[in-house]
Amino acid sequence: MSLFRRHVVLASLAAFLALPALAQQPAAAKKELVIGTTAGSNIEVLRRGIQPQLEQKGYKVKLVEFSDYVQPNHALAQGSLDANYFQHIIYLRNFAEKNKLDLAEVVQGPIAPLGLYSRKFKTVAEVKEGARIAVPNDPTNLARTFVFLEQYGLVKTKAGVDPLKVTEKDIADNPKKLRFVPLEAAQLPRALDDTDFSVINGNFAISSGLKLTDAVALEKTPDYYLLVAAVRTPDKGAPWVADLQTAFRSPFFKQVLDRDFAGYARPAALH
Template sequence: MRVFMQSLALAAVVVAGLAGPYAQAADPAKKELVFGATAGPYSDQIKLGIKPILEKQGYSVKIIEFNDYVQPNFALAQGALDANVFQHEVYLRNFASKNKLDLVEAIKVPTAPIAIYSKKYKDVKSAPDGVTVAVPNDPTNLARALVVLQQLKWITVKPNTDPITVSEKDIAENIKHIKLVPLEAAQLPRSLDDTDFSFINGNFALASGLKLTSALALEDTTPVYQNLVAVRTADLNKPFVQDIIAAYKSREFLAVTDKSFQGFVKTDYQRALEAKQ
């Protein structure tokens, strides 16, 4: 409840409109940083790995947790945040374009893949025809779920369909006669009590106590679906953003990833660091 109220409070500030310095790009010499992140692993990555590194460099770091995929980008664009961590590049690109927000990717981060869970079945092979499957209701994450459903041979999609934009209208055959139940991503963990299977984004799965090792099928996460640090475009080349990028690329953060975020899809720069060890 505390996290939810924090999110609502910040959202209220943003919706009301921020004036003065909040609406401007951050000062290049600033030393007070405010990150926004969905509650769970991406907030924890900052808390355990990034915040200590930045604080050693003299920064003061605050983390604001959100329970949705909408307010963090508005808060960032308005200046209430200096960076956020919760989305992949497809979502950022679509959201920023639709809402005319001048936001950009700074760096990819280790990512928990979207996965399918069930309280009723021990594996996907035991699923009978006609099961209900909860899926994210935002287009980009729905597309990820549909790609996995095709890999499971529960559906087929029309030939030459772009896997990044695939939607329900692109389903060619519903082989298992499944019923899709679109829900907000944050509600998907709770849907396990009411549906046969649920696709749950990694951050919400882990925040609700689910483990990646208990998933019945994991997405093969490609770079476009790896989560990222987003910043205002005007801030991208400023020292504080470059320091954030350097913190994520550090061996210290790689060690935190290995210890506390096992099963996450590592970034290219982390794999390059491992190759040098």
């Protein structure tokens, strides 16, 4: 072998042997986070309770506001967001499965309860026969709506039906012959002028200028309807995800909820 070729081979071998060492070097720590959410209470919860903690740890945090329940998950899956916070675990899992998205929940947080609102009536007792009620049109929040209405005796669902999958066909008794008007969740506050009642997700109620205390009735929220922060599944073990989880479980966050978000359903650890 010529001296030249021997030098080439040795140089190539040295480069090859160096590859594992390079691969083992840790990547630069992520210091910019983009978190998607929806209008109203959800973005305010992040802005007041989570963003300050992450920024104190050295992150630059950008909050991106969406007006529907579809775009935030697609944006997360496509990499435009690092995390999102707007949905409960049932919606996340159903949406991810239906759309073949590799997303995972990492921590629970508070949610403004579902509410029954009206511009014409003040109490559940005033719900009249044949009343028109606007309801969310996505399957998970529609099921949640019927469970909510059952809490106040307005409907009764069939025995043994899965509360997470209730549809109008699963209503065994509708004593007041209520008429349901399915609409996209973000449009429900606007339906108040055209219907007798609207069942409105708390964040959209607040973003439209309504208060939780304005509701005719508020949901007694089960834990599985608490909101979750979601990330792409491969990111679950990242240090920044651990910092996000810590922020959601912190005494500081509890203080913010106690001060600014009274009446919100929240995980047991934040009571």
